[in-house]
Amino acid sequence: MRHKQNLVEFKIIRDRERCIQCEVCARQCAFEAHIFDADAREMESVDALCAGCQRCVSLCPTRALTVIKNPQEFRPDSYWTKNVLQGIYKQADTGGVLLSGMGTDKIYKSYWDRILLDASQVTNPSIDPLREPMELRTYLGAKPEKIELRSVGKTRKPRLAVKLAPQLRLETPIMFSAMSYGAISYNTITALARAAAKSGTFWNTGEGGFPKALYEYAPHTIVQVASGRFGVHSGYLNAASAVEIKIGQGAKPGIGGHLPGEKVSRLISETRMIPEGSDAISPAPHHDIYSIEDLAQLIGALKEATRYEKPISVKIAAVHNAAAIASGIVRAGADIVAIDGFRGGTGAAPTRIRDNVGIPIELALASVDERLRKEGIRHRASIVAGGGIRNSADVVKAIALGADAVYIATSALVAVGCHMCQKCYTGKCNWGIATQNDYLVKRLNPDIASERLSNLLKAWSREIKEMLGGMGIDAIESLRGNRLRLRAVDMTDTEMTILGIKPAGESL
Amino acid sequence: MCGIIGIINLDRRRFSGELIAKGLSHLKDRGNGLGSGYAGYGIYPDNPDDWCFHIFFTSEDARLKTEQRLDAAFKVTKKEPLPVKPMTSVKRPPLIWRYFLKIPAIRPTSTGSAEEREKKYIFALVMEINSSGEGAFVASSGKNMGIFKGVGFPDEMAEFYRLDEYRATAWTAHNRFPTNTPGWWGGAHPFGLAELSLVHNGEISSFGINKRYLESFGYHLALQTDSEAILYLFDFLTRIHRLPLEIAAVALTPPHWEIIDCLPPDEKKLYTALRMIYASCLINGPSALVLGFDSGMMGLNDRIKLRPLVAAESKSFAYISSEESGIVAVAREKLKKIRHPAAGEPVIFKYRPTKNQIKPVTNRDGSKTGGHQS
Numbered sequence: 085m086r087h088k089q090n091l092v093e094f095k096i097i098r099d100r101e102r103c104i105q106c107e108v109c110a111r112q113c114a115f116e117a118h119i120f121d122a123d124a125r126e127m128e129s130v131d132a133l134c135a136g137c138q139r140c141v142s143l144c145p146t147r148a149l150t151v152i153k154n155p156q157e158f159r160p161d162s163y164w165t166k167n168v169l170q171g172i173y174k175q176a177d178t179g180g181v182l183l184s185g186m187g188t189d190k191i192y193k194s195y196w197d198r199i200l201l202d203a204s205q206v207t208n209p210s211i212d213p214l215r216e217p218m219e220l221r222t223y224l225g226a227k228p229e230k231i232e233l234r235s236v237g238k239t240r241k242p243r244l245a246v247k248l249a250p251q252l253r254l255e256t257p258i259m260f261s262a263m264s265y266g267a268i269s270y271n272t273i274t275a276l277a278r279a280a281a282k283s284g285t286f287w288n289t290g291e292g293g294f295p296k297a298l299y300e301y302a303p304h305t306i307v308q309v310a311s312g313r314f315g316v317h318s319g320y321l322n323a324a325s326a327v328e329i330k331i332g333q334g335a336k337p338g339i340g341g342h343l344p345g346e347k348v349s350r351l352i353s354e355t356r357m358i359p360e361g362s363d364a365i366s367p368a369p370h371h372d373i374y375s376i377e378d379l380a381q382l383i384g385a386l387k388e389a390t391r392y393e394k395p396i397s398v399k400i401a402a403v404h405n406a407a408a409i410a411s412g413i414v415r416a417g418a419d420i421v422a423i424d425g426f427r428g429g430t431g432a433a434p435t436r437i438r439d440n441v442g443i444p445i446e447l448a449l450a451s452v453d454e455r456l457r458k459e460g461i462r463h464r465a466s467i468v469a470g471g472g473i474r475n476s477a478d479v480v481k482a483i484a485l486g487a488d489a490v491y492i493a494t495s496a497l498v499a500v501g502c503h504m505c506q507k508c509y510t511g512k513c514n515w516g517i518a519t520q521n522d523y524l525v526k527r528l529n530p531d532i533a534s535e536r537l538s539n540l541l542k543a544w545s546r547e548i549k550e551m552l553g554g555m556g557i558d559a560i561e562s563l564r565g566n567r568l569r570l571r572a573v574d575m576t577d578t579e580m581t582i583l584g585i586k587p588a589g590e591s592l
Numbered sequence: 593m594c595g596i597i598g599i600i601n602l603d604r605r606r607f608s609g610e611l612i613a614k615g616l617s618h619l620k621d622r623g624n625g626l627g628s629g630y631a632g633y634g635i636y637p638d639n640p641d642d643w644c645f646h647i648f649f650t651s652e653d654a655r656l657k658t659e660q661r662l663d664a665a666f667k668v669t670k671k672e673p674l675p676v677k678p679m680t681s682v683k684r685p686p687l688i689w690r691y692f693l694k695i696p697a698i699r700p701t702s703t704g705s706a707e708e709r710e711k712k713y714i715f716a717l718v719m720e721i722n723s724s725g726e727g728a729f730v731a732s733s734g735k736n737m738g739i740f741k742g743v744g745f746p747d748e749m750a751e752f753y754r755l756d757e758y759r760a761t762a763w764t765a766h767n768r769f770p771t772n773t774p775g776w777w778g779g780a781h782p783f784g785l786a787e788l789s790l791v792h793n794g795e796i797s798s799f800g801i802n803k804r805y806l807e808s809f810g811y812h813l814a815l816q817t818d819s820e821a822i823l824y825l826f827d828f829l830t831r832i833h834r835l836p837l838e839i840a841a842v843a844l845t846p847p848h849w850e851i852i853d854c855l856p857p858d859e860k861k862l863y864t865a866l867r868m869i870y871a872s873c874l875i876n877g878p879s880a881l882v883l884g885f886d887s888g889m890m891g892l893n894d895r896i897k898l899r900p901l902v903a904a905e906s907k908s909f910a911y912i913s914s915e916e917s918g919i920v921a922v923a924r925e926k927l928k929k930i931r932h933p934a935a936g937e938p939v940i941f942k943y944r945p946t947k948n949q950i951k952p953v954t955n956r957d958g959s960k961t962g963g964h965q966s
């Protein structure tokens with residue numbers, strides 16, 4: 085009875101004429117979908133074990149393999165779909181909560197894909213980014229509403245009279261979002277840290293601690309303080325450039341995390357400050373934050389601990405009331421508010437939560453920016469938007485909606501080889517990313533991976549400059565919150581009102 | 593495309609509006625007849641201490657309603673239709689009235705100097721009238737100054753408003769080639785708010801964020817135009833944030849980071865902070881403008897000089913114009929120092945306090961600005 089009810093998801097097709105029985109596929113597949121049948125002296129594959137990660141396909145020297153979606157269907161039904169049935173079968177088999185990795189793959193409306201950008205024609209010329217400076221530099225942190233000047237010397241030269249709050253200086257408005265060492269491999273975080281340093285931006289340790297060996301990248305590192313408080317000590321806080329309090333995550337708002345003991349190697353145990361082999365459980369809430377006042381206290385404590393030298397960020401999942409929550413966070417003293425949309429990725433999340441909780445980042449971002457402006461406190465914190473940013477156009481749209489910068493994580497992992505198989509929670513990532521298995525970890529060369537990440541940032545930055553130039557803008561701050569340069573297609577009036585943009589076809 | 597020009601007599605000697613009209617007419621082909629206008633400073637020596645409002649009305653009814661507001665808010669010293677010359681070429685002008693107003697004693701609870709409090713009062717009234725939807729538009733609202741503008745070519749507007757009958761210590765003027773907004777009397781330049789006036793050639797690509805920024809501080813953009821936004825940014829930075837004009841100019845058209853990074857530490861700090869704090873004030877995209885204020889005028893270009901601007905001085909006059917031809921046409925004395933200001937470099941001309949000549953401020957860091965902050 086077991087196993088028989090469910091359909092296998094993928095079909096492995098082996099071209100027998102091409103296959104040279106080299107066993108590369110067998111060695112590459114940590115899910116053990118390929119085996120060498122010694123009796124038949126032939127490679128065999130077990131479709132049911134395949135995760136669809138395409139590793140074997142990519143590495144097969146004779147291109148003998150094709151992995152496709154299994155075309156076999158249940159009886160077609162547009163309500164009781166294959167996914168629905170498979171979920172029920174699986175749960176009836178095991179009695180367990182369904183798990184998934186990465187962000188939701190459900191068909192929800194993508195607002196990015198319904199927003200169009202403006203360009204200049206004649207009256208305000210476009211600017212050629214190859215000839216003119218195009219400025220992407222961005223400072224994250226609290227700004228005063230007003231500059232304070234004093235005059236010095238006989239000529240009464242104006243000078244800055246007060247010291248500004250600490251800032252993060254980004255050469256491009258894109259940062260790597262929190263992914264913990266534990267969820268992803270040491271080589272992957274090394275690559276992220278190096279690429280951030282090279283590109284003049286920041287990576288985020290997530291809640292997995294900050295391995296000492298990577299402290300050389302501290303000037304480009306944001307460390308996280310999450311509900312498990314893993315790896316948090318005064319050296320950790322003071323090494324970083326900024327500290328982020330993680331309240332929530334877009335992929336699983338309201339849910340904690342769980343790193344199984346088998347992944348807690350010696351180095352992870354040292355970094356997280358927990359015993360080797362023990363489960364690392366992050367509770368759903370911080371057990372010292374049950375109100376906005378509690379959050380304000382933690383922000384204050386972290387500022388004290390870092391001698392007011394580091395911006396403090398608070399990261400929340402995009403939920404229905406994000407605007408009011410963000411306002412509270414700013415008033416509680418945060419320098420940066422990071423909002424993570426429901427499409428954001430994760431190493432592991434209960435599938436039903438991943439697929440059903442939270443709201444799109446576009447809407448959350450627009451309402452947070454508008455709310456902070458209405459309350460006259462937008463300058464007191466920067467906004468960082470994340471959760472499903474796929475390309476430079478998404479970045480430009482996010483900034484025009486009101487973000488100071490964006491966080492990317494899934495895109496970064498794809499850049500280093502992730503094929504979105506969603507099996508991150510198994511620890512068997514064949515691409516060497518979401519795994520702690522030494523054999524698999526070695527597959528990701530941090531030199532090559534950091535190069536690829538830098539390339540990605542460089543490419544996106546170039547494209548952003550092209551788009552800015554096209555709009556006749558030569559500094560990113562003139563795009564920030566400039567929703568007049570956006571237009572909507574295929575949206576309801578209410579959606580346009582929330583996004584604060586006009587329909588395509590309507591001029592100024 | 594638009595044409596702008598400003599003329600100032602540095603010794604505060606008044607000169608006829610004919611001169612500025614002549615200069616602007618030399619820039620005729622920079623406009624298309626859909627808007628021109630003039631701002632004159634020092635034109636009402638008989639009522640120098642009254643706030644003078646020039647108001648456009650769409651109907652008698654609008655006038656009566658607005659006058660109720662004025663009566664409630666001010667002591668009206670004098671009111672009259674602005675004298676104009678009916679012309680066949682000037683189609684459907686609005687009703688144009690002029691009011692001389694005194695502000696009643698302002699409640700001592702409000703902060704700031706008496707002058708600041710008065711300006712705040714004026715600001716509130718102008719915003720109220722312009723956003724009331726009652727068919728009234730305040731074209732100018734300063735003391736001893738006025739704005740004369742409408743739909744027509746420069747010479748037509750000068751004739752219509754009988755500009756030759758006014759004498760000013762400084763004039764600015766604008767010839768319009770409207771792109772974004774249809775030609776309308778209120779939409780012509782100069783734009784005015786209290787003593788500030790602005791003529792602007794350009795179309796800024798940062799308008800969306802400049803506007804959102806201003807709106808969060810209570811500014812109402814009656815015409816939804818970028819030029820109006822620039823005027824309000826200057827008002828906001830100089831009046832509310834009390835920045836010297838030179839610093840306000842840096843906030844609007846700051847140097848590029850690659851330049852800021854090479855400045856001496858103190859200046860680097862100041863400029864970095866200005867860009868960080870006033871990011872939403874940066875005006876991006878083509879702009880050349882002349883800002884008139886009670887002690888002088890300032891010319892400013894955008895950060896990469898996408899619009900022309902020329903400045904020149906003679907013995908007692910200074911000029912700023914889109915084109916040198918406009919200056920040459922009106923110069924009565926030998927011109928010296930004809931300059932093409934660099935991108936983002938403010939050119940400020942102020943009346944001489946005494947006989948001593950004051951050099952215009954030319955450098956970005958304001959280091960030559962000593963003693964004449966506005």
Ligand code: SF4
Pocket residue numbers: 096112113114115116117118133134135136137138139140141151514
């Ligand atoms: S899981 Fe990946 S490596 Fe294994 S068979 Fe499927 S596609 Fe190939």
Ligand code: SF4
Pocket residue numbers: 137185186497501502503504505506507508509512513514515516517518
């Ligand atoms: S990180 Fe690895 S396991 Fe996770 S989706 Fe990507 S390829 Fe699959």
